[in-house]
Amino acid sequence: MADIHLLRDLQTIDTETIAKRRELSDVLNELKGSEELQAARIISTNSAETLTKAEAKQRDAELEMGSLKTKRNQSNDKLYSGSIKNPRELKDLQMEVESLDRRIALREETMIEILVGVETAQSAKDDADILLVELEEAWVQRLQELEKRKVELAIAIRDLQQRRKAQVARLPAATYKRYEKILVSNKGLAVVPLVRGNTCDGCSTSLPQSMLTKVRGGGIVNCPHCGRIIHT
Ligand SMILES: [Zn+2]
Known part of the structure; x- marks a missing residue:
């Protein structure tokens, strides 16, 4: 030739x-990891933290509401028990019950916001988890393809190197x-x-x-x- x-x-x-x-x-390079998956993991972790915080806020609010109601009920019972005769004391107690009722009404409004917050956080976490599972599954499959391709390419390159060596020897x-x-x-x-x-x-x-x-x-x-x- x-x-x-x-x-x-x-x-x-x-x-x-x-x-x-x-x-x-x-x-x-691709085997180093999927940026999309990495981002989804971060979003999932963050959304779980947001939900935990929202749930803690809900528990605190429920405890506070419970204690306000107990206090209101106790004052109310005292007011109508007949044990207090002094009109001044009765008036003060009446005012205290009214003040507690107002605080309870305000807290109830806040509670609605807190519950909506929990719901929103839960929904965001669910979406993030669904996406994460999808991406994890896709990544496992991609990883298999990449590993397979890596071996194929390494073999092909080795064969080409051998062919090259033989070709160079002919020149x-x-x-x-x-x-x-x-x-x-x-x-x-x-x-x-x-x-x-x-x-x-x-x-x-x-x-x-x-x-x-x-x-x-x-x-x-x-x-x-x-x-x-x-x-x-
Ligand atoms: Zn030229």
């Missing part, structure tokens, strides 16, 4: 290797050295086809007739603009 064809096939191997390595890097050392130099300076693309009959596919420069003749004859020709090796 002519050197130019060996170089073309070597480029195919290298291009494929670059693509596989890039994909492997993406897979490894004259000087030709390979020339290829490698262009490969490094051109981001992994050293050999490109001639397109539209006279143009370098690497940089879209038109080649002079003398070079085209050499390319068509199977010689190793470098593009005068980008330096890549051109094949037909």
